[in-house]
Amino acid sequence: MKLLFDHNLSPRLVSRLADIYPHSSHLYFLGLDQASDRDVWQYARDNQYIIVTKDADFYDLVILLGFPPQLIWIRVGNCTTSEIEILLRSRYDDIVALSQDASNSVLVIYLELLGIKLKKCLKPLSVKVYSIFRLSNLENLIE
Template identity: 50%
Template sequence: MKLLLDENLSRRIVPFILDRYPGSTQVALLGLEQANDKSIRQYAIDHDYVIVTQDADFYELSLIYGQPPKIVWLKVGNQTKAAMIKTLLDNQPIIEQALFADDKTCIEIY
């Protein structure tokens, strides 16, 4: 499962999650930091990414357009880079179960 971290998540997280989420990246690393949410959504679809975000924008787009892409909505507030890494790594089995085994569009992590 490849993650595409939204601009509201640090690109410095990426190297620490690659063992569990190979091929993951962040929008700024792709030159998409000025792109609108629809463009980022389309990029995720075209390149088979799961979007990870801290806001409702991608969830709202999924209500209009459906899936793909699948979404991990982190509702954990502002946290340190280390805490975000821990959240993504600790919840990897739950994320995978919800999005792929259970075919959910979005999983919210608190």
């Protein structure tokens, strides 16, 4: 299981998460930091990466082009690299489940924000694995 971190996430995540997500990389390290989303999509597909992003553009590509690659869409506002690291560590089992199920395409992770600082309430409100065939529109992502 290899994660490919989008440019909207810190390259430091690669080394910080190497113990549980070995062989992962960041667009910057691969020289793809200026590449189009479609080029990144193709690279991830050709090299068996799961794309990790905070950007809806890759979700749109799942709808348009299908999968692989699979996608982890982190739907949180501004937060630190440490908070993203904690989130990806805490959802390890869900990420493994996504990687092992070729019938699912997107893991959406979003947080419950209780009006206090994110780092004090870093607990998932919802973590879902969606099959591309169950995705009809963005309303399905809102509970």
